[in-house]
Amino acid sequence: MMPGDGTMTSILKSLMTEVRAADLRLVPRRADDGAPRPPPFPHGAPPVTYMHICETERFSMGVFLLKSGASIPLHDHPGMHGVLKVLYGTVRISCFDRLERPGGGGGLQAAPPPGPAQAGSLRRSVLRSSAEYTEESGPCVLSPDRDNLHQIDAVDGPTAFMDILAPPYDPDDGRDCHYYKVLAEPEPNPAERREQEVWLLEISQPAHFWCGGEPYPGPEVHL
Template sequence: MPGDGAMTSIVQRIARQALVTFRSPPRLAEEPGKAFLESHAKLSGLMTEVRAADLKLVPRRADERPPRHGGPPVTYMHICETDQFSMGVFLLKSGASIPLHDHPGMHGMLKVLYGKVRISCFDRLERPAGSAQAAAAQAGALRRYALRSTGEYTEESGPCVLSPDRDNLHQIDAVDGPTAFMDILAPPYDPDDGRDCHYYRVLPDSEVSIPDQKDQKEKEVWLMEISQPPDFWCGGEPYPGPEVCL
Protein backbone atom coordinates (compact mmCIF):
# COMPACT_ATOMS: atom_id res chain seq x y z
CA MET A 1 0.00 0.00 0.00
CA PRO A 2 1.33 3.47 -0.77
CA GLY A 3 2.08 5.79 2.09
CA ASP A 4 0.15 8.88 3.03
CA GLY A 5 2.45 11.02 0.87
CA ALA A 6 1.33 9.27 -2.30
CA MET A 7 -2.30 9.68 -1.29
CA THR A 8 -1.92 13.48 -1.16
CA SER A 9 -1.40 13.67 -4.94
CA ILE A 10 -4.63 14.48 -6.77
CA VAL A 11 -3.44 12.22 -9.59
CA GLN A 12 -3.19 9.36 -7.09
CA ARG A 13 -6.66 10.16 -5.73
CA ILE A 14 -8.12 10.21 -9.24
CA ALA A 15 -6.56 6.84 -10.03
CA ARG A 16 -7.86 5.34 -6.78
CA GLN A 17 -11.36 6.67 -7.45
CA ALA A 18 -11.29 5.38 -11.04
CA LEU A 19 -10.39 1.94 -9.71
CA VAL A 20 -13.38 2.02 -7.36
CA THR A 21 -15.74 3.49 -9.95
CA PHE A 22 -14.98 1.04 -12.73
CA ARG A 23 -14.48 -2.12 -10.68
CA SER A 24 -18.08 -3.15 -11.42
CA PRO A 25 -19.46 -0.82 -14.11
CA PRO A 26 -23.00 -1.26 -15.46
CA ARG A 27 -23.28 -3.67 -18.35
CA LEU A 28 -24.08 -2.48 -21.84
CA ALA A 29 -27.69 -1.18 -22.09
CA GLU A 30 -28.06 -1.59 -18.31
CA GLU A 31 -29.24 1.36 -16.21
CA PRO A 32 -26.44 2.43 -13.85
CA GLY A 33 -27.17 1.91 -10.17
CA LYS A 34 -26.98 4.49 -7.40
CA ALA A 35 -23.56 3.32 -6.16
CA PHE A 36 -22.01 3.65 -9.62
CA LEU A 37 -23.55 7.07 -10.21
CA GLU A 38 -22.29 8.37 -6.86
CA SER A 39 -18.81 6.98 -7.44
CA HIS A 40 -18.76 8.34 -11.00
CA ALA A 41 -19.79 11.80 -9.73
CA LYS A 42 -16.96 11.75 -7.21
CA LEU A 43 -14.49 10.86 -9.97
CA SER A 44 -15.85 13.68 -12.13
CA GLY A 45 -15.41 16.10 -9.24
CA LEU A 46 -11.77 15.11 -8.78
CA MET A 47 -11.14 15.42 -12.51
CA THR A 48 -12.63 18.92 -12.44
CA GLU A 49 -9.99 19.96 -9.89
CA VAL A 50 -6.87 18.67 -11.67
CA ARG A 51 -4.56 21.20 -13.33
CA ALA A 52 -1.45 20.98 -15.51
CA ALA A 53 0.79 21.87 -12.54
CA ASP A 54 -0.47 18.82 -10.63
CA LEU A 55 1.09 16.64 -13.35
CA LYS A 56 4.18 18.89 -13.63
CA LEU A 57 3.17 19.80 -17.17
CA VAL A 58 4.44 23.04 -18.70
CA PRO A 59 2.01 24.36 -21.35
CA ARG A 60 3.52 24.32 -24.83
CA ARG A 61 3.93 27.62 -26.66
CA ALA A 62 1.46 28.68 -29.32
CA ASP A 63 4.30 29.42 -31.78
CA GLU A 64 5.60 25.85 -31.85
CA ARG A 65 6.04 24.23 -35.25
CA PRO A 66 2.79 22.94 -36.78
CA PRO A 67 2.39 19.16 -37.31
CA ARG A 68 3.09 19.25 -41.04
CA HIS A 69 6.71 20.26 -40.35
CA GLY A 70 7.54 16.92 -38.80
CA GLY A 71 6.95 14.89 -35.69
CA PRO A 72 3.68 13.40 -34.50
CA PRO A 73 0.72 15.80 -34.28
CA VAL A 74 -0.34 14.10 -31.04
CA THR A 75 1.69 12.52 -28.25
CA TYR A 76 0.65 10.46 -25.23
CA MET A 77 1.99 10.28 -21.68
CA HIS A 78 1.13 6.99 -19.98
CA ILE A 79 0.30 7.35 -16.29
CA CYS A 80 -1.13 3.96 -15.31
CA GLU A 81 -3.27 1.05 -16.49
CA THR A 82 -5.17 -1.79 -14.84
CA ASP A 83 -7.70 -4.30 -16.16
CA GLN A 84 -10.40 -1.80 -15.16
CA PHE A 85 -9.10 1.46 -16.66
CA SER A 86 -6.22 3.31 -18.30
CA MET A 87 -5.12 6.86 -17.53
CA GLY A 88 -2.81 9.20 -19.39
CA VAL A 89 -2.36 12.58 -21.03
CA PHE A 90 -2.78 13.47 -24.70
CA LEU A 91 -0.89 16.50 -26.02
CA LEU A 92 -2.03 18.09 -29.30
CA LYS A 93 0.08 20.51 -31.32
CA SER A 94 -1.41 23.66 -32.80
CA GLY A 95 -3.93 22.72 -35.47
CA ALA A 96 -3.87 19.02 -34.59
CA SER A 97 -6.91 16.74 -34.29
CA ILE A 98 -7.69 13.30 -32.98
CA PRO A 99 -9.96 12.06 -35.78
CA LEU A 100 -13.50 10.82 -35.24
CA HIS A 101 -13.16 7.48 -33.43
CA ASP A 102 -15.07 5.15 -31.14
CA HIS A 103 -14.67 3.49 -27.71
CA PRO A 104 -16.48 0.12 -28.00
CA GLY A 105 -18.20 -0.83 -24.74
CA MET A 106 -16.16 1.73 -22.81
CA HIS A 107 -16.69 4.59 -20.38
CA GLY A 108 -14.47 7.64 -20.59
CA MET A 109 -13.65 10.96 -18.99
CA LEU A 110 -11.56 13.76 -20.52
CA LYS A 111 -10.29 16.86 -18.68
CA VAL A 112 -8.44 19.70 -20.40
CA LEU A 113 -5.23 20.70 -18.60
CA TYR A 114 -4.26 23.68 -20.76
CA GLY A 115 -5.34 25.24 -24.03
CA LYS A 116 -8.72 24.66 -25.63
CA VAL A 117 -10.31 21.72 -27.46
CA ARG A 118 -13.45 21.39 -29.53
CA ILE A 119 -15.19 18.03 -29.06
CA SER A 120 -17.91 16.75 -31.37
CA CYS A 121 -19.83 13.76 -29.99
CA PHE A 122 -21.97 11.26 -31.90
CA ASP A 123 -24.32 8.42 -30.92
CA ARG A 124 -25.35 5.50 -33.08
CA LEU A 125 -28.99 5.30 -34.19
CA GLU A 126 -31.12 2.38 -35.25
CA ARG A 127 -30.62 1.41 -38.87
CA PRO A 128 -33.57 2.21 -41.12
CA ALA A 129 -34.86 -0.48 -43.44
CA GLY A 130 -35.73 -0.41 -47.13
CA SER A 131 -33.00 1.80 -48.57
CA ALA A 132 -29.68 1.45 -50.33
CA GLN A 133 -28.07 3.13 -47.32
CA ALA A 134 -29.59 0.52 -45.00
CA ALA A 135 -28.24 -2.30 -47.14
CA ALA A 136 -24.79 -0.76 -47.06
CA ALA A 137 -25.08 -0.19 -43.32
CA GLN A 138 -25.90 -3.84 -42.73
CA ALA A 139 -22.79 -4.73 -44.68
CA GLY A 140 -20.83 -2.58 -42.24
CA ALA A 141 -19.89 0.15 -44.73
CA LEU A 142 -22.12 2.91 -43.37
CA ARG A 143 -23.60 3.67 -39.97
CA ARG A 144 -26.29 6.19 -39.05
CA TYR A 145 -25.51 8.50 -36.13
CA ALA A 146 -26.81 11.60 -34.39
CA LEU A 147 -24.52 14.54 -33.71
CA ARG A 148 -25.31 14.96 -30.02
CA SER A 149 -23.11 17.91 -29.16
CA THR A 150 -20.25 20.14 -30.20
CA GLY A 151 -18.56 22.10 -27.44
CA GLU A 152 -15.33 23.82 -26.47
CA TYR A 153 -13.49 22.93 -23.28
CA THR A 154 -10.69 24.66 -21.35
CA GLU A 155 -8.94 23.98 -18.06
CA GLU A 156 -11.80 25.77 -16.31
CA SER A 157 -14.38 23.38 -17.79
CA GLY A 158 -15.62 20.21 -16.17
CA PRO A 159 -14.73 16.91 -17.84
CA CYS A 160 -16.25 15.62 -21.06
CA VAL A 161 -17.88 12.26 -20.25
CA LEU A 162 -18.72 9.32 -22.51
CA SER A 163 -20.36 5.96 -21.90
CA PRO A 164 -20.82 2.81 -24.00
CA ASP A 165 -24.09 4.19 -25.43
CA ARG A 166 -23.78 7.98 -25.03
CA ASP A 167 -21.29 10.34 -26.75
CA ASN A 168 -19.21 7.25 -27.55
CA LEU A 169 -17.80 8.55 -30.82
CA HIS A 170 -15.99 11.84 -30.79
CA GLN A 171 -13.51 14.03 -32.61
CA ILE A 172 -11.13 16.27 -30.68
CA ASP A 173 -9.61 19.40 -32.25
CA ALA A 174 -7.01 21.74 -30.79
CA VAL A 175 -8.33 25.31 -30.91
CA ASP A 176 -6.15 28.45 -31.00
CA GLY A 177 -2.89 26.72 -30.12
CA PRO A 178 -1.50 23.60 -28.44
CA THR A 179 -3.53 21.80 -25.80
CA ALA A 180 -3.36 18.84 -23.42
CA PHE A 181 -5.98 16.76 -21.66
CA MET A 182 -6.05 14.00 -19.09
CA ASP A 183 -7.91 10.92 -20.29
CA ILE A 184 -9.47 7.95 -18.50
CA LEU A 185 -10.89 4.99 -20.44
CA ALA A 186 -12.65 2.08 -18.74
CA PRO A 187 -11.90 -0.62 -19.57
CA PRO A 188 -8.81 0.10 -21.68
CA TYR A 189 -8.67 -0.58 -25.41
CA ASP A 190 -8.00 -4.27 -26.05
CA PRO A 191 -8.37 -5.60 -29.63
CA ASP A 192 -8.29 -9.18 -28.33
CA ASP A 193 -11.40 -8.48 -26.26
CA GLY A 194 -13.37 -6.61 -28.95
CA ARG A 195 -12.28 -3.12 -27.91
CA ASP A 196 -10.27 -1.89 -30.88
CA CYS A 197 -10.31 1.75 -31.99
CA HIS A 198 -12.15 2.43 -35.27
CA TYR A 199 -12.03 5.64 -37.28
CA TYR A 200 -14.87 7.26 -39.24
CA ARG A 201 -15.63 10.10 -41.58
CA VAL A 202 -18.88 12.01 -41.94
CA LEU A 203 -20.38 11.59 -45.40
CA PRO A 204 -21.53 14.84 -47.04
CA ASP A 205 -25.27 15.12 -47.60
CA SER A 206 -24.61 15.04 -51.34
CA GLU A 207 -23.34 11.44 -51.04
CA VAL A 208 -26.35 10.02 -49.18
CA SER A 209 -30.07 10.58 -48.89
CA ILE A 210 -30.79 12.39 -45.61
CA PRO A 211 -34.44 12.86 -44.50
CA ASP A 212 -35.75 16.36 -43.86
CA GLN A 213 -34.40 17.33 -40.42
CA LYS A 214 -36.06 20.69 -39.83
CA ASP A 215 -38.09 19.37 -36.88
CA GLN A 216 -35.32 17.24 -35.38
CA LYS A 217 -33.36 18.41 -32.35
CA GLU A 218 -30.21 16.53 -33.35
CA LYS A 219 -28.62 16.37 -36.77
CA GLU A 220 -28.49 12.86 -38.25
CA VAL A 221 -25.50 11.87 -40.33
CA TRP A 222 -24.06 8.82 -42.05
CA LEU A 223 -20.59 7.76 -40.98
CA MET A 224 -18.27 5.51 -42.93
CA GLU A 225 -15.62 3.47 -41.16
CA ILE A 226 -12.17 4.23 -42.56
CA SER A 227 -8.57 3.27 -41.95
CA GLN A 228 -6.53 5.41 -39.58
CA PRO A 229 -6.03 8.72 -41.43
CA PRO A 230 -2.49 8.99 -42.83
CA ASP A 231 -1.98 12.47 -41.38
CA PHE A 232 -2.72 11.27 -37.84
CA TRP A 233 -0.41 9.28 -35.64
CA CYS A 234 0.40 9.35 -31.96
CA GLY A 235 3.88 9.42 -30.47
CA GLY A 236 4.97 8.93 -26.87
CA GLU A 237 6.43 11.17 -24.19
CA PRO A 238 7.57 10.43 -20.62
CA TYR A 239 5.12 11.35 -17.89
CA PRO A 240 6.77 13.90 -15.54
CA GLY A 241 4.16 13.93 -12.78
CA PRO A 242 3.67 12.16 -9.45
CA GLU A 243 3.89 8.37 -9.41
CA VAL A 244 0.62 6.48 -9.15
CA CYS A 245 0.50 3.36 -6.95
CA LEU A 246 -2.43 0.93 -7.28
Protein backbone atom coordinates (compact mmCIF):
# COMPACT_ATOMS: atom_id res chain seq x y z
CA MET A 1 0.00 0.00 0.00
CA MET A 2 1.55 3.28 -1.12
CA PRO A 3 0.59 6.66 0.37
CA GLY A 4 -1.50 8.56 -2.13
CA ASP A 5 -1.81 5.59 -4.49
CA GLY A 6 -5.54 4.96 -4.73
CA THR A 7 -5.11 2.03 -7.14
CA MET A 8 -2.81 0.10 -4.82
CA THR A 9 -5.07 0.80 -1.86
CA SER A 10 -8.10 -0.46 -3.80
CA ILE A 11 -6.26 -3.64 -4.82
CA LEU A 12 -5.13 -4.32 -1.25
CA LYS A 13 -8.60 -3.64 0.11
CA SER A 14 -10.09 -6.08 -2.41
CA LEU A 15 -7.55 -8.78 -1.52
CA MET A 16 -8.03 -8.28 2.22
CA THR A 17 -11.79 -8.66 1.84
CA GLU A 18 -11.22 -12.29 0.83
CA VAL A 19 -8.92 -13.23 3.74
CA ARG A 20 -10.38 -15.70 6.24
CA ALA A 21 -9.07 -17.19 9.49
CA ALA A 22 -8.49 -20.55 7.82
CA ASP A 23 -6.10 -18.92 5.34
CA LEU A 24 -3.84 -18.06 8.27
CA ARG A 25 -4.47 -21.40 10.02
CA LEU A 26 -6.26 -19.67 12.86
CA VAL A 27 -8.90 -21.55 14.85
CA PRO A 28 -11.55 -19.20 16.30
CA ARG A 29 -11.40 -19.22 20.08
CA ARG A 30 -14.26 -19.54 22.50
CA ALA A 31 -14.82 -17.22 25.43
CA ASP A 32 -13.21 -19.72 27.82
CA ASP A 33 -10.17 -20.30 25.62
CA GLY A 34 -6.90 -18.73 26.68
CA ALA A 35 -3.95 -17.84 24.52
CA PRO A 36 -0.90 -20.07 24.97
CA ARG A 37 0.73 -18.97 28.19
CA PRO A 38 4.40 -17.98 27.81
CA PRO A 39 6.22 -16.75 30.95
CA PRO A 40 3.82 -14.99 33.32
CA PHE A 41 2.95 -11.37 32.58
CA PRO A 42 3.14 -8.84 35.42
CA HIS A 43 -0.63 -8.32 35.49
CA GLY A 44 -1.68 -11.84 34.52
CA ALA A 45 -2.53 -13.02 31.02
CA PRO A 46 -2.64 -10.16 28.49
CA PRO A 47 -6.05 -9.05 27.21
CA VAL A 48 -4.58 -8.67 23.71
CA THR A 49 -1.92 -10.70 21.94
CA TYR A 50 -0.11 -10.12 18.65
CA MET A 51 1.08 -12.58 16.02
CA HIS A 52 3.90 -11.05 14.01
CA ILE A 53 3.85 -12.06 10.35
CA CYS A 54 6.42 -9.78 8.71
CA GLU A 55 7.82 -6.26 8.64
CA THR A 56 9.90 -4.20 6.24
CA GLU A 57 10.80 -0.52 6.09
CA ARG A 58 7.63 0.02 4.04
CA PHE A 59 4.98 -1.96 5.92
CA SER A 60 4.19 -4.30 8.81
CA MET A 61 1.71 -7.19 8.90
CA GLY A 62 0.33 -9.15 11.81
CA VAL A 63 -2.73 -10.43 13.64
CA PHE A 64 -4.22 -9.06 16.86
CA LEU A 65 -6.28 -11.38 19.06
CA LEU A 66 -8.62 -9.83 21.65
CA LYS A 67 -10.14 -11.74 24.51
CA SER A 68 -13.82 -11.36 25.27
CA GLY A 69 -14.44 -7.85 26.59
CA ALA A 70 -10.94 -6.65 25.66
CA SER A 71 -10.24 -3.30 24.03
CA ILE A 72 -7.37 -1.63 22.19
CA PRO A 73 -7.66 1.91 23.58
CA LEU A 74 -8.03 5.00 21.44
CA HIS A 75 -4.67 5.54 19.72
CA ASP A 76 -3.17 7.08 16.61
CA HIS A 77 -1.01 6.12 13.62
CA PRO A 78 1.02 9.25 12.80
CA GLY A 79 1.66 9.63 9.07
CA MET A 80 0.55 6.04 8.41
CA HIS A 81 -1.94 4.20 6.23
CA GLY A 82 -3.62 1.04 7.51
CA VAL A 83 -6.00 -1.77 6.64
CA LEU A 84 -7.78 -3.85 9.30
CA LYS A 85 -9.70 -7.06 8.42
CA VAL A 86 -11.66 -9.07 10.99
CA LEU A 87 -10.92 -12.81 10.82
CA TYR A 88 -13.46 -14.04 13.37
CA GLY A 89 -15.74 -12.58 16.01
CA THR A 90 -17.03 -9.02 16.06
CA VAL A 91 -15.25 -5.76 16.78
CA ARG A 92 -16.60 -2.26 17.21
CA ILE A 93 -14.30 0.37 15.69
CA SER A 94 -14.76 4.01 16.69
CA CYS A 95 -12.87 6.37 14.35
CA PHE A 96 -11.83 9.95 15.06
CA ASP A 97 -10.15 12.68 13.01
CA ARG A 98 -8.15 15.60 14.31
CA LEU A 99 -9.50 19.05 13.58
CA GLU A 100 -6.39 21.17 13.67
CA ARG A 101 -7.22 23.69 10.94
CA PRO A 102 -9.54 26.66 11.54
CA GLY A 103 -12.99 25.82 10.30
CA GLY A 104 -12.06 22.15 9.91
CA GLY A 105 -15.01 21.01 11.99
CA GLY A 106 -17.54 21.57 9.27
CA GLY A 107 -19.57 23.86 11.51
CA LEU A 108 -19.68 21.54 14.51
CA GLN A 109 -19.28 23.18 17.90
CA ALA A 110 -17.37 21.50 20.71
CA ALA A 111 -17.75 22.28 24.37
CA PRO A 112 -15.12 24.72 25.67
CA PRO A 113 -11.81 22.99 26.47
CA PRO A 114 -10.80 22.32 30.08
CA GLY A 115 -8.48 24.63 32.02
CA PRO A 116 -5.07 25.71 30.74
CA ALA A 117 -3.25 23.04 32.75
CA GLN A 118 -4.36 20.45 30.19
CA ALA A 119 -4.34 22.64 27.10
CA GLY A 120 -1.04 21.31 25.78
CA SER A 121 -2.35 17.73 25.77
CA LEU A 122 -5.71 18.43 24.13
CA ARG A 123 -6.65 17.56 20.57
CA ARG A 124 -9.77 19.01 18.97
CA SER A 125 -11.29 16.10 17.07
CA VAL A 126 -14.45 14.68 15.60
CA LEU A 127 -15.99 11.25 16.03
CA ARG A 128 -16.50 10.22 12.40
CA SER A 129 -18.00 6.76 12.87
CA SER A 130 -18.62 3.87 15.22
CA ALA A 131 -19.48 0.58 13.53
CA GLU A 132 -19.28 -3.17 14.06
CA TYR A 133 -17.22 -5.41 11.77
CA THR A 134 -17.26 -9.20 11.33
CA GLU A 135 -15.43 -11.63 9.06
CA GLU A 136 -18.08 -10.92 6.43
CA SER A 137 -17.37 -7.19 6.48
CA GLY A 138 -14.97 -5.40 4.21
CA PRO A 139 -11.76 -3.99 5.71
CA CYS A 140 -11.58 -0.83 7.79
CA VAL A 141 -9.16 1.54 6.02
CA LEU A 142 -7.34 4.46 7.62
CA SER A 143 -5.09 7.17 6.22
CA PRO A 144 -2.90 9.87 7.80
CA ASP A 145 -5.83 12.31 7.57
CA ARG A 146 -8.94 10.11 7.83
CA ASP A 147 -9.93 7.71 10.63
CA ASN A 148 -6.34 7.84 11.87
CA LEU A 149 -7.33 7.64 15.53
CA HIS A 150 -9.47 4.69 16.53
CA GLN A 151 -10.52 2.43 19.37
CA ILE A 152 -11.19 -1.28 18.85
CA ASP A 153 -13.48 -3.25 21.18
CA ALA A 154 -14.25 -6.97 21.17
CA VAL A 155 -18.02 -7.51 21.05
CA ASP A 156 -19.73 -10.61 22.51
CA GLY A 157 -16.68 -12.85 22.64
CA PRO A 158 -13.07 -13.25 21.45
CA THR A 159 -12.07 -11.81 18.11
CA ALA A 160 -9.08 -11.54 15.80
CA PHE A 161 -8.15 -9.21 12.99
CA MET A 162 -5.35 -8.89 10.48
CA ASP A 163 -3.55 -5.55 10.53
CA ILE A 164 -1.35 -3.94 7.87
CA LEU A 165 0.36 -0.58 8.46
CA ALA A 166 2.39 1.38 5.91
CA PRO A 167 4.89 2.53 6.91
CA PRO A 168 5.21 0.71 10.25
CA TYR A 169 5.60 2.40 13.61
CA ASP A 170 9.08 3.88 14.07
CA PRO A 171 9.60 6.26 17.02
CA ASP A 172 12.96 7.35 15.59
CA ASP A 173 11.15 8.62 12.47
CA GLY A 174 8.31 10.35 14.32
CA ARG A 175 5.83 7.45 14.10
CA ASP A 176 5.19 6.59 17.72
CA CYS A 177 1.87 5.46 19.18
CA HIS A 178 -0.04 7.92 21.39
CA TYR A 179 -3.08 7.13 23.52
CA TYR A 180 -6.09 9.34 24.18
CA LYS A 181 -9.31 9.52 26.13
CA VAL A 182 -12.49 11.35 25.16
CA LEU A 183 -13.38 14.13 27.55
CA ALA A 184 -17.03 14.03 28.58
CA GLU A 185 -19.46 16.41 26.94
CA PRO A 186 -23.23 16.39 26.29
CA GLU A 187 -24.34 13.94 23.62
CA PRO A 188 -25.46 15.55 20.35
CA ASN A 189 -29.00 15.19 19.08
CA PRO A 190 -28.80 12.31 16.53
CA ALA A 191 -31.56 13.94 14.49
CA GLU A 192 -29.42 17.03 14.02
CA ARG A 193 -26.00 15.57 13.16
CA ARG A 194 -24.14 12.30 12.95
CA GLU A 195 -20.64 13.57 13.66
CA GLN A 196 -19.75 14.69 17.15
CA GLU A 197 -16.92 17.11 17.85
CA VAL A 198 -14.99 16.25 21.00
CA TRP A 199 -11.83 17.07 22.90
CA LEU A 200 -9.28 14.27 23.20
CA LEU A 201 -6.77 14.26 26.03
CA GLU A 202 -3.42 12.60 25.34
CA ILE A 203 -2.64 10.10 28.11
CA SER A 204 -0.11 7.43 28.99
CA GLN A 205 -0.80 3.85 27.92
CA PRO A 206 -3.81 2.78 30.04
CA ALA A 207 -2.92 0.41 32.87
CA HIS A 208 -5.63 -2.08 31.85
CA PHE A 209 -4.12 -2.54 28.38
CA TRP A 210 -1.00 -4.41 27.44
CA CYS A 211 -0.18 -6.67 24.54
CA GLY A 212 1.55 -10.04 24.66
CA GLY A 213 2.90 -12.10 21.82
CA GLU A 214 2.29 -15.57 20.45
CA PRO A 215 3.54 -17.55 17.45
CA TYR A 216 2.00 -17.05 14.04
CA PRO A 217 0.78 -20.45 12.76
CA GLY A 218 0.06 -19.48 9.17
CA PRO A 219 1.94 -19.74 5.88
CA GLU A 220 5.26 -17.97 5.56
CA VAL A 221 5.32 -14.66 3.73
CA HIS A 222 8.09 -14.37 1.16
CA LEU A 223 9.21 -10.79 0.55
